[in-house]
Amino acid sequence: MAQPSGTLRASLPVDFAVTYLAPLIAEFAELYPGINFEFDLTPRKVDLISEPSDVAIRMGEPENSQLIARKLASLTAFLYASPEYLERYGTPSVPSELEDHECVGMLKINSWTLHHGKETQTVNVSGRFALNNVGMIRRLATLHQGIMLMPKEVVADELATGSQVQVLPDWHGSPRAVYALTETRLIPAKVQRFIDFLRERLSHHD
Template sequence: MDRLLSIEVFVTVVELGSFSAAANVFDITPAMVSRHVTSLEAQLGGTLLARTTRSMKLTELGDNYYKNCKHILGLLNDANAGAEAMTSKPRGNLKVSASLGFGALELAPKIAQYLKLFPEVNIELSLTDRYVDIIEEGFDVAIRIGELKDSSLKARKIANFELIMCASPEYLQEHGTPQTPEELIDHECLEFTSWASNGGWHLIGKTKSNKVPRFIANNGHALRFAALDAIGLILQPKGLLKADLASGQLVEILKAYAPKPRPVYAVYPSEKHLAPKLSSFVDFLSNSFNNQ
């Protein structure tokens, strides 16, 4: 059997804790995973994993062998990354994580443009508002909004994220135009579910109220439709509302009180060599967002 593959399978079994999980990673059967481990044990003349029907545990030999194999695979990955970085043409698979709103609205169109320019790159985009551990979950790059926590990851600023306040002309004609944040307490303010207790309208300085919002949603597009139908005021990303502003269907309000723009970063593992597919993607995003 391919010894390097057997080592990769063994390391995966140890890290995932089961033969079945490792089998899914390599798209083989659990029986084939067992054959890989057994082959290594035969070559080494000892047991790597003490196995029963209910549990699996590294032996002393297995623990030492796992640590050495993990180090060797890391060196091999570095060597492959360095060789790939020396080639000039981006190619291969790129796994990208981003938040739901920014990812669908701002990032997805940029990805489509990038794919046209680099036909040998394939991108898998995963959108979620939870915090993603890009190392543990196997992402090449994550797009994150706001100041970053201390991390061993590298980060590059690619854009600014702006929130703006708007309302339809019909709403303003009926209810008046607020001139200060204090006046927001007298208006219907459409609420975004994911806002923290000190986020959203409170960033503007809106006084807290016991009034129940008429419409709450976890999707910016849903709030946009409500604003267009004069249900209330909306606070959402500029990218979502700019077409409606241009057409006059929405009017920006309280511009002087808008939240300070937040930086948008591309975050990726701290490696010695960036593969062309990753470096070209980050470069493209930075140039594209900053030149629009």
Template sequence: MDSLTGLRVFVKVVETGSFTAAAEALELSRAMVSKHVQTLEARLGVRLLQRSTRRVALTEAGSRYHARASAWLEDMDTTEAELGQLTTEPRGTLRISAPMSFGRVYVAPLLGEFLNRHPGLRIDLALADRAVDLIEDGYDLAVRIGELADSSLVCRRLAATRLLLCASPGYLARYGTPDHPAELSGHECLSYRLSDTPSDWHFSDADGHTATVRIDGRVRADNGEALCEAAANGLGIVLQPDFIAGPFLQAGRLLALLPDWNTREIGIHAVYPERRYLPARARRFIDFLAERYALAPWRMES
């Protein structure tokens, strides 16, 4: 029989003073209450209760066991209640991983508002353009941008960002402005380093034509802001998300290229290990990000 149930039955018998009262309180038959206590005594090898037709009394061993059992059950009930609160009200430390540039501009500034909403919460934010191992590194969630590899992680799309093709005025004055994606192969293109293989840039136009260009330039980096800075200094053409390239375009340091060709729109996602037991702190923060990103504040006006 279930030893935990037997423990609860024994404590209830002592509290109520009889097998009958304990049976009524626990919605069990009197025979089942008696069987639980007998099983517990047999497992422990001692008699816990002295039975008579009128009352139930604790033996010396039963008295000692009852004191420990009552305290243990109370502590366990308190722990279960606290764990239940974790699924409703955010508490503890929320550990978040986010890309460097996006996290610095569109995650970090939101933390104050979120913490004001949930005063029982702490936040540990790690910014890096590499994909961390959420489970091994102990993160509650990660914000990730782009295509996601198949995994056991749960994914929720929060928003989208569009890739923008750009170059500096100085570069274009020196090397010319491409009119078609195919011309990019004759230009110095700066690539985002995701692996040791060259990058492919994809384009489409209003008539349904598509073009794919293989990029393998002299400059590669694992941070989009660094690539845009390099492009602004005349080192080549860059393809970066609007939340990174936008400020460079607005400042006139970069100019948008190939206006008749569309580049890909890529997703901004929240990923996390489990859906069933997702802590309230992670669930609330994901909902909060979705709310804040609904209007894509990084999107440039057409």
């Protein structure tokens, strides 16, 4: 069977691509030396019809019903902070105590819904930093600025080095799906292989 070749154009979410997809993409590139890659790293919603992308990888439920969405995985967020932050401000023992902590979170999100078995708690969170960039949230948490809610796949490096430790380990956020979006069901072999490869690798982290 002929190896797929040509240029694969993909739109990727910035932080997820840099921190988590990059090693997988490198592995895929080794398997398929005939494929070249053009990546547009952007957090914004993609218009595959007017922009020349073969596939877009996005987190969260797709909003554009005209696109074909293939679910790749589901990522669950957990709470993390630096040991230095916890030493200075204490470690919360129940979710409600997060309201007394610096929580580094996304813009316009004022509460976190956490799950423990069948129990669910929604806590109001606030902090001095609210932003729209996952990489910057990770960086600020590493710089001891507060507690973050983040998929463990995104903070794997920080956990490995010990710059972040898990807080309230029995609790987790609501799972977020990762989708591959294409304009049509009829996609070139290179795109199909890429989607299949990511689904296989990401599913191990479900």
